[in-house]
Amino acid sequence: MLALEHLRKSYGTRPVLHDVSLPVERGEILGFVGGNGAGKTTSMRIVLGVTEADSGRVLLDGEPVDDGIRSRMGYMPEERGLYDTMRVEHQLRFFAELRGLTRGDARRAAAYWLEVLGLSQRRQSRLQELSLGNQQRVQLAAALVHAPDTLVLDEPFSGLDPLAVDVMSRVLREEADRGVPVIFSSHQLDLVERVCDRVAVLRQGSLLAHGTVAELTDEAQPRYLVRSDADSRLWSAELDSAARDTLEPAPDGGVIVSLAGTPEGPDHLADAVRRHGSLLELRPWRPSLFEIYRSVVDPHPADQEESTA
Structure with a gap:
């Protein structure tokens, strides 16, 4: 070694x-x-x-x-x-x-x-x-x-x-x-x-x-990638408020949502999406190394200048 x-x-x-x-x-x-x-x-x-x-x-x-x-x-x-x-x-x-x-x-x-x-x-x-x-x-x-x-x-x-x-x-x-x-x-x-x-x-x-x-890249709180033709504002309204607060756009399209700390699971999420449109994809989501790197090196990008270290 x-x-x-x-x-x-x-x-x-x-x-x-x-x-x-x-x-x-x-x-x-x-x-x-x-x-x-x-x-x-x-x-x-x-x-x-x-x-x-x-x-x-x-x-x-x-x-x-x-x-x-x-x-x-x-x-x-x-x-x-x-x-x-x-x-x-x-x-x-x-x-x-x-x-x-x-x-x-x-x-x-x-x-x-x-x-x-x-x-x-x-x-x-x-x-x-x-x-x-x-x-x-x-x-x-x-x-x-x-x-x-x-x-x-x-x-x-x-x-x-x-x-x-x-x-x-x-x-x-x-x-x-x-x-x-x-x-x-x-x-x-x-x-x-x-x-x-x-x-x-x-x-x-x-x-x-x-x-x-x-x-x-493994997270303690599992998140899910949702791809759908449904308006996320509609299906997310059916989720627990803790899950709604986690919604963010995925880097390659779709929406990322965390169900950690909520009584709901991926089946409930899938049903909510289908009530408003077609569910194209639902899978566990893991951040890329780039996203981990960015969060570690520059955890508050909005509050400081871009790091050049």
């Missing part, structure tokens, strides 16, 4: 991380989400030793992370750390040998990842000749070429087309399945919800929420 324990970091008088503690289990993909300046990249740089924490520590399987352990990590920075004029295959072999692989093993590892990531036809291309999406694939290959024990990826899906996203998602899952703790940051919350086992939400250097996607 990769563990961040009580990390604190400030730049001058500006605090960046406030006592951040976070476990990433082996075989788990964790998504780091938060606005610009939330502390995601700083946390990753501390894990990699690029930046030193003011206090706190990073452990891997209970051992403090040192340079020896970091040499077995795979890191993909948001800003590409590759050589524009170096040919793709040569570049991957160079990074593999830099991480301790023999020349033969480096050649085989480079060929393998070029094939997996769909870059075999571009192996002799210079990096600057590739599209931004293919450059991103090369960056991932460079992070994987030495078979790392841990993966730390900063915005790995940036600039990728849908097919490339599918390829990268599959690769990350395969790495997790072989026991690698994987942590990546992303602003694409729908992608995080689809790919990750666990999510951590940061705001202005503080960890606001952490858990599985199901835990974060």
Whole structure:
């Protein structure tokens, strides 16, 4: 397990991380989400030793992370750390040998990842000749070429087309399945919800929420999505006042209503709707990760300016 324990970091008088503690289990993909300046990249740089924490520590399987352990990590920075004029295959072999692989093993590892990531036809291309999406694939290959024990990826899906996203998602899952703790940051919350086992939400250097996607989006008070051609003002008048007070428009159309704390159930709700029109859909409703993120990061949007943390 990769563990961040009580990390604190400030730049001058500006605090960046406030006592951040976070476990990433082996075989788990964790998504780091938060606005610009939330502390995601700083946390990753501390894990990699690029930046030193003011206090706190990073452990891997209970051992403090040192340079020896970091040499077995795979890191993909948001800003590409590759050589524009170096040919793709040569570049991957160079990074593999830099991480301790023999020349033969480096050649085989480079060929393998070029094939997996769909870059075999571009192996002799210079990096600057590739599209931004293919450059991103090369960056991932460079992070994987030495078979790392841990993966730390900063915005790995940036600039990728849908097919490339599918390829990268599959690769990350395969790495997790072989026991690698994987942590990546992303602003694409729908992608995080689809790919990750666990999510951590940061705001202005503080960890606001952490858990599985199901835990974060599961609500103590179940709500229902109603789609109907009936006027909601008519059928909702037949509900308990507590249920009427919860009515809100659904993001994709329809109405969301909570029956928690009322004597009524979904059958009563369905009957009320049908008395005024056709019931097109009635099902339990769960908020998306984006809606959870918005409620955690900016719980009172009407009372404050939009967060840019």
